[in-house]
Amino acid sequence: MLSLISLSHGSGGELTHQLIDRVFMSKLGNPILAEMDDAARLRDSYCDWCFTTDSFVVKPLFFPGGDIGRLAVCGTVNDLCVAGAVPAFLSAGFIIEEGFETRRLHDVVDSMKEAALESGVQVVAGDTKVVEKGGADGLYINTAGIGKIPPGRKISASMARPGDAIIVSGTVGQHGAAVMLARGEMSFRGRIESDVNPLRALTNALLNACPEIHVMRDPTRGGLATVLNEIARQSAVSMLINEQSIPVSSEVDSICQLLGLDPLYLACEGRVVIFLPAPLASKALETLRRLPAGRKAAIIGEVSGRAQRWDGGAGWQGAGRQVGQVVLKTTAGGYRPLPMLAGEPIPRIC
Amino acid sequence: MLSLISLSHGSGGELTHQLIDRVFMSKLGNPILAEMDDAARLRDSYCDWCFTTDSFVVKPLFFPGGDIGRLAVCGTVNDLCVAGAVPAFLSAGFIIEEGFETRRLHDVVDSMKEAALESGVQVVAGDTKVVEKGGADGLYINTAGIGKIPPGRKISASMARPGDAIIVSGTVGQHGAAVMLARGEMSFRGRIESDVNPLRALTNALLNACPEIHVMRDPTRGGLATVLNEIARQSAVSMLINEQSIPVSSEVDSICQLLGLDPLYLACEGRVVIFLPAPLASKALETLRRLPAGRKAAIIGEVSGRAQRWDGGAGWQGAGRQVGQVVLKTTAGGYRPLPMLAGEPIPRIC
Numbered sequence: 049m050l051s052l053i054s055l056s057h058g059s060g061g062e063l064t065h066q067l068i069d070r071v072f073m074s075k076l077g078n079p080i081l082a083e084m085d086d087a088a089r090l091r092d093s094y095c096d097w098c099f100t101t102d103s104f105v106v107k108p109l110f111f112p113g114g115d116i117g118r119l120a121v122c123g124t125v126n127d128l129c130v131a132g133a134v135p136a137f138l139s140a141g142f143i144i145e146e147g148f149e150t151r152r153l154h155d156v157v158d159s160m161k162e163a164a165l166e167s168g169v170q171v172v173a174g175d176t177k178v179v180e181k182g183g184a185d186g187l188y189i190n191t192a193g194i195g196k197i198p199p200g201r202k203i204s205a206s207m208a209r210p211g212d213a214i215i216v217s218g219t220v221g222q223h224g225a226a227v228m229l230a231r232g233e234m235s236f237r238g239r240i241e242s243d244v245n246p247l248r249a250l251t252n253a254l255l256n257a258c259p260e261i262h263v264m265r266d267p268t269r270g271g272l273a274t275v276l277n278e279i280a281r282q283s284a285v286s287m288l289i290n291e292q293s294i295p296v297s298s299e300v301d302s303i304c305q306l307l308g309l310d311p312l313y314l315a316c317e318g319r320v321v322i323f324l325p326a327p328l329a330s331k332a333l334e335t336l337r338r339l340p341a342g343r344k345a346a347i348i349g350e351v352s353g354r355a356q357r358w359d360g361g362a363g364w365q366g367a368g369r370q371v372g373q374v375v376l377k378t379t380a381g382g383y384r385p386l387p388m389l390a391g392e393p394i395p396r397i398c
Numbered sequence: 399m400l401s402l403i404s405l406s407h408g409s410g411g412e413l414t415h416q417l418i419d420r421v422f423m424s425k426l427g428n429p430i431l432a433e434m435d436d437a438a439r440l441r442d443s444y445c446d447w448c449f450t451t452d453s454f455v456v457k458p459l460f461f462p463g464g465d466i467g468r469l470a471v472c473g474t475v476n477d478l479c480v481a482g483a484v485p486a487f488l489s490a491g492f493i494i495e496e497g498f499e500t501r502r503l504h505d506v507v508d509s510m511k512e513a514a515l516e517s518g519v520q521v522v523a524g525d526t527k528v529v530e531k532g533g534a535d536g537l538y539i540n541t542a543g544i545g546k547i548p549p550g551r552k553i554s555a556s557m558a559r560p561g562d563a564i565i566v567s568g569t570v571g572q573h574g575a576a577v578m579l580a581r582g583e584m585s586f587r588g589r590i591e592s593d594v595n596p597l598r599a600l601t602n603a604l605l606n607a608c609p610e611i612h613v614m615r616d617p618t619r620g621g622l623a624t625v626l627n628e629i630a631r632q633s634a635v636s637m638l639i640n641e642q643s644i645p646v647s648s649e650v651d652s653i654c655q656l657l658g659l660d661p662l663y664l665a666c667e668g669r670v671v672i673f674l675p676a677p678l679a680s681k682a683l684e685t686l687r688r689l690p691a692g693r694k695a696a697i698i699g700e701v702s703g704r705a706q707r708w709d710g711g712a713g714w715q716g717a718g719r720q721v722g723q724v725v726l727k728t729t730a731g732g733y734r735p736l737p738m739l740a741g742e743p744i745p746r747i748c
Contacts, residue, residue, distance in 0.1 A: 050499060050501075051499070051500040051501065052496075052497050052498065052499060052500060053494050053495075053496060053497065053498040053499075053500060053503065053528055054496060054497075054528070055496050055528050055530065056528075057494070057526065057528050058494070058526055058527045058528025058529075064526060067526060068524070068526070071500075071503055071504060071507050072490075072507060072524055072526075075504075075507045075508060075510070075511045076490075076507065076510065076511055076514065076521040076524075078520045078521070078522065080487075080520060080522040081520070081521060081522050081523070081524070087523065088487070088489075088522035088523040090486075090487060090522065090544070093444075094444040094445075095444075097447075097544075099487060099489060099522060099523050099542075099544060100489070100523050101489035101490070101491045101523050101524065101525050101540070101542055102491065102525045103491040103492070103493050103525050103527045103540060104527075105493060105527045105529050105533070136440075137430075137438070137440060137449060139438075139449060139450070139451035139542045140422075140426075140451070141451045141452065141453040141491075141540045141542075142453070143453050143455060143493070143538055144403050144407070144408070145403075146402075146403060146404060146405050147402050147403065147404075148402065148403040149400060149401070149402060149403075150401040150402060150403060150421075151400075151401065153403065153421055154421060154425075157421050157422060157425045157426065158425060160425070160426060161425045161426055164426065170428045170430060170431070171422075171426040171428070171431060172428065172430040172431050172438035172440065172449060173431070173437065173438040173449050173450050173451050173542070174418070174422055174426075174431070174451065175451050175452045175453050175540075176407065176408055176414060176417060176418065176422075177408045177453045177454075177455045177746075178403055178404070178405050178406075178407050178408025178409075178745070179408075179455050179535060179745075179746060180405065180745065180746075182532065182535075183455070183534065183535045184533065184534055184535075184538075185529060185532075185533045185534075188493055188534075188538070190451070190453060190491045190525075190540035190542075192449075192451055192489045192491075192523070192540075192542030194440070194447075194449060194544070395528070395529075395530065396527075396529060396530075
């Protein structure tokens with residue numbers, strides 16, 4: 049049987065993980081890549097560096113709250129921030145479709161400039177390729193980023209521990225909903241602003257206040273639900289999430305109800321999920337809420353134990369295996385597993 | 399007038415340089431980016447790092463001597479090598495067209511694995527995006543790379559000095575010719591192997607033998623002629639190149655004569671151009687020729703002076719401006735300017 053790449057392989061969900069495991073990790077794997085954090089940690093004799101990359105294929109290129117340029121800077125900066133690194137340098141690679149308006153390229157690069165200034169990073173390397181009409185959809189951008197990790201800091205998706213509180217820094221799903229609406233394919237109107245923003249101020253304040261943070265991650269492709277599952281797997285823990293506590297704006301909530309979408313699977317581009325020892329949760333929450341971008345921060349759940357499974361009415365059970373489960377306590381008061389994104393409801397949101 | 403991006407903006411020649419100056423440099427410019435070397439030099443208190451990126455859109459994806467995977471590793475590794483850095487880490491970002499055969503993705507990643515092993519680098523960060531059918535031409539890959547520069551080493555396209563000898567490490571134009579033929583659009587058959595290879599062994603041997611090297615550069619897009627012009631501009635020197643001394647394989651020569659192409663504008667992906675004080679040229683040449691990849695190395699010219707112009711019969715004249723000229727002494731014995739690539743004879747060769 050001929051196996052073909054599908055849009056779901058780029059969703060950030062189950063199929064993306066399969067592709068990574070079977071193709072990339074199995075062939076290119078090494079101890080650094082195997083850590084599977086948002087940024088690679090390069091250990092050096094003097095200090096540790098962080099290195100990460102993302103390609104951006106968002107459609108449309110311009111949407112309320114941002115554009116592909118802002119996204120390309122913030123996306124990579126944020127991957128460095130959630131690794132606990134201080135973002136410093138970016139590279140930018142452009143793949144442009146022949147016939148693209150130079151004026152729009154100027155607009156995109158203006159956005160990159162602004163986002164780079166906000167993030168405190170310099171673009172120090174670049175590349176431009178042009179492909180024939182039909183060879184790309186306007187413009188794709190890849191950014192790679194380098195940051196420095198202060199000595200002694202260790203933040204990783206594999207560090208979640210039983211007893212950790214789980215915090216999200218703001219409303220979820222706004223970027224995914226904004227991009228979806230901006231495509232104009234819906235039969236109704238609506239305007240939702242993307243949350244695309246550099247996380248640097250938030251993560252910096254958090255790490256100053258609570259250096260004991262175990263995990264930070266930005267819930268981009270696949271949304272909050274997918275990122276929680278990634279952390280559950282990498283840390284081999286299970287967790288209980290309280291649906292009622294998850295901040296969702298009323299606009300995103302309405303759109304999701306209308307379209308039968310779940311905001312927990314819609315991408316954010318300016319939010320961070322934090323795991324830290326429960327006694328520190330209120331301090332972290334206060335720190336976040338003092339910043340404009342963190343006003344809606346909330347504690348949304350807790351890590352229940354190492355590799356446990358929620359077994360319906362019987363509660364948490366020893367799982368006898370290494371991979372943990374994410375369980376959602378629903379607004380209605382029931383419990384259900386909250387799996388990783390399986391299909392691809394909205395392609396090309398980043 | 400509406401200005402649109404054309405294929406020539408991606409040629410690596412004049413229009414690419416205009417686009418870089420007017421859009422990228424004018425908005426994102428900073429002292430590191432302004433050095434315009436193949437890799438950015440990141441100065442740190444302990445040691446210097448090198449950082450570079452390239453996107454690869456080669457068509458076809460597989461060609462004699464290599465494929466997009468090998469190219470994506472070697473291209474970025476070589477940009478680090480010619481900066482005098484020891485390549486260490488790569489990131490890889492994949493943009494895949496929906497419907498791409500998984501088997502071919504495996505082949506590409508196998509090539510990347512092999513090229514990474516040959517180059518002594520680890521792929522430590524990655525990203526996968528999938529776009530709808532028609533949104534890309536099969537597969538595009540971006541790689542970014544990090545290397546370390548040994549203390550005291552300073553290699554840059556701005557370091558060419560009057561009196562320097564100019565060496566090329568092997569035959570030119572093979573990659574460009576190989577990719578062109580592999581497209582099968584020509585009315586004749588022919589098979590030329592690309593020279594795509596990591597330069598690490600060559601540049602390492604060269605720097606050990608001749609640490610006084612001023613400039614190294616790999617003549618990729620735009621070929622040897624374009625790279626010489628870049629160096630002339632960045633170093634503000636002029637140079638005289640001896641056409642007869644430039645190594646060109648008989649296959650590439652035949653194809654070029656048949657199609658009216660100039661091998662000096664065809665891309666190489668495993669060659670290096672070296673500028674160094676003339677008294678060291680024979681030592682560098684010996685070093686190169688001892689290695690299989692350097693057997694055809696040759697001295698092809700010399701740096702004539704700071705910002706001089708060749709004025710026909712009158713010889714070199716003070717130019718009164720900062721930008722130097724590249725002059726070719728032709729096989730026929732005449733002299734003519736050898737300008738930077740102006741159009742785009744063969745798009746998507748890397």
